[in-house]
Amino acid sequence: MVDVTDKLAYFQAITGLEDPDLCTEILQAHGWDLELAISSFTSSTQPSASSTVSDSDPPDSRARTDSASASASASASASASASASASASGPITAPAPGLAWRLVTLPISVISGSLGLISGAVGLGLWAAGGVLSYSLGMIGLGSGQGGESSAGLVSVSAAASEAMDFVAEFEREYGTRGLNFVGEGFMDALQRSRNAFKLLFVYLHSPDHPDSPVFCERTLCSQALAAFVNENFVAWGGSIRASEGFKMSNSLKASRFPFCAVVMPATNQRIALLQQVEGPKSPEEMLTILQRVLEESAPVLVAARLDAEERRNNMRLREEQDAAYRAALEADQARERQRREEQERLEREAAEAERKRKEEEEARERAAREAAEKEAARARMRQEKALSLGDEPEKGPNVTQVLVRFPTGERKERRFHSTALIQAVYDYVDSLGCLEVEDYNLVSNFPRVTYGTEKRSLTLKEAGLHPQASLFVELN
Numbered sequence: 001m002v003d004v005t006d007k008l009a010y011f012q013a014i015t016g017l018e019d020p021d022l023c024t025e026i027l028q029a030h031g032w033d034l035e036l037a038i039s040s041f042t043s044s045t046q047p048s049a050s051s052t053v054s055d056s057d058p059p060d061s062r063a064r065t066d067s068a069s070a071s072a073s074a075s076a077s078a079s080a081s082a083s084a085s086a087s088a089s090g091p092i093t094a095p096a097p098g099l100a101w102r103l104v105t106l107p108i109s110v111i112s113g114s115l116g117l118i119s120g121a122v123g124l125g126l127w128a129a130g131g132v133l134s135y136s137l138g139m140i141g142l143g144s145g146q147g148g149e150s151s152a153g154l155v156s157v158s159a160a161a162s163e164a165m166d167f168v169a170e171f172e173r174e175y176g177t178r179g180l181n182f183v184g185e186g187f188m189d190a191l192q193r194s195r196n197a198f199k200l201l202f203v204y205l206h207s208p209d210h211p212d213s214p215v216f217c218e219r220t221l222c223s224q225a226l227a228a229f230v231n232e233n234f235v236a237w238g239g240s241i242r243a244s245e246g247f248k249m250s251n252s253l254k255a256s257r258f259p260f261c262a263v264v265m266p267a268t269n270q271r272i273a274l275l276q277q278v279e280g281p282k283s284p285e286e287m288l289t290i291l292q293r294v295l296e297e298s299a300p301v302l303v304a305a306r307l308d309a310e311e312r313r314n315n316m317r318l319r320e321e322q323d324a325a326y327r328a329a330l331e332a333d334q335a336r337e338r339q340r341r342e343e344q345e346r347l348e349r350e351a352a353e354a355e356r357k358r359k360e361e362e363e364a365r366e367r368a369a370r371e372a373a374e375k376e377a378a379r380a381r382m383r384q385e386k387a388l389s390l391g392d393e394p395e396k397g398p399n400v401t402q403v404l405v406r407f408p409t410g411e412r413k414e415r416r417f418h419s420t421a422l423i424q425a426v427y428d429y430v431d432s433l434g435c436l437e438v439e440d441y442n443l444v445s446n447f448p449r450v451t452y453g454t455e456k457r458s459l460t461l462k463e464a465g466l467h468p469q470a471s472l473f474v475e476l477n
Contacts, residue, residue, distance in 0.1 A: 007027060161184065164239065178224065190235055202230055213259055226287055257280045259280070393416050401417050403416070413429075441475060445470065
């Protein structure tokens, strides 16, 4: 069984009572059942007509009408508003003047249902930036006082999310997907999502058996104008009162008529701030007017929270940038010193290397000049020899072949050869012209394409099919 000291500390944190003797008496009166004691305490501090219904009662056991508890709900709202002004000294920022609101204490099972429940020690989390101080049950076993087993009223994480996803699926199946974008997660997770997005949470509690529900969902919640406004400016969460979490939220928000809508925001401890509740059927225009007013009046709170978060992010980013700049400056100083030493060594090496290269380049230029001169002289002798081997150009006649040679530069040369001359003679002619800087090339005809390589140079022009006229181009290898 969980240690009584942990239960006493948790009960004090949740209720805000500082007298340990009083807290001990309350816990002893409830058999040290922590959830039962907290539920009894919160119910006694927020009287209303709907508080007589147990949080753990099954949803179908509550008989709801449109007006059965309207007057009681009104008096409860006034009472809660008075208590809210006395207890709002925590980290929550009050909405703008003129916005009717009150603090609502959430059931411990709703808080633990979204934040998780595992046997062990007490976990305490703080939701800052205008958010919720959430005393989670993260790692405490809430036993009945006798057997140390978890209370049957607690909802697991998967159950809360599953209920929300079931509601979204059923709503889209009945009314299509053109309406509000309800989130498929538990209420506390949706509340956290709204806090992170600096938006208000729009809550819709669905009563499947109420005659006004279908028309309200189809004509109001699925109105294009209203859906666009809510989806843009709110996080929307919906739940059926037949489901566990939806039923418990209807108790907490003291819903007396359906359809029921509310606008809430995170507050201190396990509370939320109820900014607006709308009971009974409303037209899209009426809902839009109400939500626009709520949004306008709560804008200072949201803007302040957003600016505060941005300031923290900017400060963190500034510190990171300053640290990075310091590290970069230190590394730059060290790098400059290394570079100075390396530069001095490099200059000395380069000076020696430059002198060596200068001598080598001078020798290479002299050698290249000699080789170029020798090569040019050899080529000149070769051209002269090949020109002499060709003999005189024959006159036109039936046994004379006209050969046109095109070079890669676009230049053209033309000469007549005897039809019995070898293709090698054409190669000799090309070499004698000195138009090419290379020696490795082939003569190629286009139509048909034939390459007259080494193996065909011994053919005569007539045998190669180039008589009486041939057009060849030089193809470099």
